Amino acid sequence: MTVLTLIRGSITDQRVDAIVNAANSSLLGGGGVDGAIHRAGGPEILAECRALRAARYGRGLRTGQAVATTAGRLDARWVIHTVGPVWSATEDRSGLLASCYRESLRVAAELGATSVAFPAISTGIYRWPMDDGARIAVRTARESVTAPVEDVRFVLFDEHAYGLFEAALAAED
Template sequence: MDIALVEGDITAQQVDAIVNAANSSLLGGGGVDGAIHRRGGPAILEECRALRASRYPDGLPTGQAVATTAGELPARWVIHTVGPVWSDSADRSALLRDCYTNSLAVADELGATTVAFPLISAGIYGWPLDDAVRQALAVLRAATPSTVTEARLVLFGADTHATARRVQRLTV
């Protein structure tokens, strides 16, 4: 699988699947989640509500992933995953890695070949940027899905992109 670090807006990525750093309610929120719901339109929210009414009445558990339509986004699907909130007193890195692993598994089930990921948990959930990049790259480099040939880590802002490039060089 090719891994690309891309500076930009995840909602503009022309890929098979866009991963959403969702909250457990699946009903939209701020940051990446809000942007995906706003740009994707009401079809995404409609499918998320159906998932809440059927498979996830208590919300999507942290580290798990589920797909919906992409609505008006330039993708076929949105894969929603709930990242862990950073804690300096508990190691939640396995849950963060699960977000990437389970999103790739869902992409594989869908037959997606290109997937765009945000930097999960690095926003309002407070995960330190350097470690969030390390965790993402560790999973993406070790993954062996059968259909995904390109994974993009879409980074918002030049500073975040520069940090990710630096971490990528240090962890080769």
Template sequence: MAELLAVQGDITEQDVDAVVNAANSSLMGGGGVDGAIHRKGGPDILAECRALRASQYGKGLKTGQAVATTGGLLPARWVIHTVGPVWSATEDRSDLLASCYRESLRVADELGAQTVAFPAVSTGVYGWPIQDGARIAVETVRTTPTKVHQIRFTLFTPEALTAFLSALA
């Protein structure tokens, strides 16, 4: 069973095998976590994302899916890109959010990653309420079989850290 941790910090500075990127479907960078990873990781990440778009992901990465690239200049060896759902008050998209975590762990296992840092997927500009996002993230990684030894939820705000610590308790 993987060790689960919640820490406040910058995901681009985590010394882990893989960091998970809350990407948009284009894989071409954006704001928030996605923009930070692309900026700090350098051009190799974008080059591999472009190659993925030119091959099997011509229409972009679907919500809930995950794919890996190099970590570029990041301390992490790999970036696992996953596309979270936009929160909706009228449609339950919880399964799509859970899929982001499951699929990221599946990719991590394929890579042989022992340590993985996750952001709070979909809780930024995609509007997912942080308490619910934390609950789904923790429940999903707890129930997903994986060879990963340590899963580190790396959270940017004190509010997000509090929500994840509560979900872990």
């Protein structure tokens, strides 16, 4: 049985098989979670991202897709990069956000990961409302987890995000 847990803190401190990165489509680093993961993980992550761009993703990784690289100096085996959608008041992009979680879990399972740590994808600079992002994250993780993944963690940076994810988790029980 897969366990979903909430942790308040930095995703870069997690000891898991795979850390999910809320990446931008370039895969070449950025701000927020993406920048923190690249800084903490070191140049090996960026080197693999550049190789992926050269070999398979010349135009970048599409929104909702996921791809793995080394975790470099992080206390994980892999970083799974996924590109979340920018929130829109006029277009429903929730399917793309759900795809980020679903595809990341698929990649994790293919890698043989048993533990995965997620940030709150798209809820920072991409402005997705945290309560809706939490609902989509929790529901999609519950519906998408497959063996060998047993431990799914949502690592939230502040109390506000933690509280909204806690409410989403309670609503799914």
